[in-house]
Amino acid sequence: MSDGSMRFVIHEHRGRALHFDFRLEAGGVLKSWAVPKGPSTDPKEKRLAIRTPDHPMDYGTFEGVISDGQYGAGPVIVWDTGPYENRTRKEGKEVPVEDAIELGHVVVWLEGSKLRGGYALTFASFATGDDGWLLVKEADAYADPSGDPVRSEPRSVLSGRTLDDVERLG
Numbered sequence: 001m002s003d004g005s006m007r008f009v010i011h012e013h014r015g016r017a018l019h020f021d022f023r024l025e026a027g028g029v030l031k032s033w034a035v036p037k038g039p040s041t042d043p044k045e046k047r048l049a050i051r052t053p054d055h056p057m058d059y060g061t062f063e064g065v066i067s068d069g070q071y072g073a074g075p076v077i078v079w080d081t082g083p084y085e086n087r088t089r090k091e092g093k094e095v096p097v098e099d100a101i102e103l104g105h106v107v108v109w110l111e112g113s114k115l116r117g118g119y120a121l122t123f124a125s126f127a128t129g130d131d132g133w134l135l136v137k138e139a140d141a142y143a144d145p146s147g148d149p150v151r152s153e154p155r156s157v158l159s160g161r162t163l164d165d166v167e168r169l170g
């Protein structure tokens with residue numbers, strides 16, 4: 001049962017390239033995907049999401065500069081965070097997020113400061129022979145085909161800082 005106490009975090013991170021790290025609390029860790037273009041509010045947009053290693057829960061509030069020489073060196077902000085609910089169902093029953101990841105399909109309901117409503121992550125094999133996940137907004141009351149929060153809302157929801165602020169001031 002979802003009790004609404006699980007958290008999601010989206011870090012904006014300028015490492016070798018700009019990307020957004022989409023993280024879902026599950027099993028006491030942050031299950032993570034790197035989303036090069038960031039999340040969309042348009043249900044027609046499929047955003048590539050690449051699974052990355054689990055992170056500890058306390059990383060969910062990290063903001064700062066990962067130092068030179070470290071993996072992912074560059075500035076990080078908490079672009080969005082809030083509670084989420086697992087809405088993954090199979091034959092009418094809730095599928096725990098960890099199982100849903102194994103099965104390649106996860107549906108969540110986000111209650112963030114910027115992102116709200118349903119999002120689906122679905123594993124896909126591409127014609128190129130590569131595989132990865134696709135992050136897609138569900139068609140609900142929070143869908144907004146003309147919105148682009150990645151561009152229009154660049155500030156940290158924790159500190160109000162941008163990536164450039166963090167890079168300049170540490």
Ligand code: MN
Nearest residue numbers: 013021034072
């Ligand atoms: Mn990252």
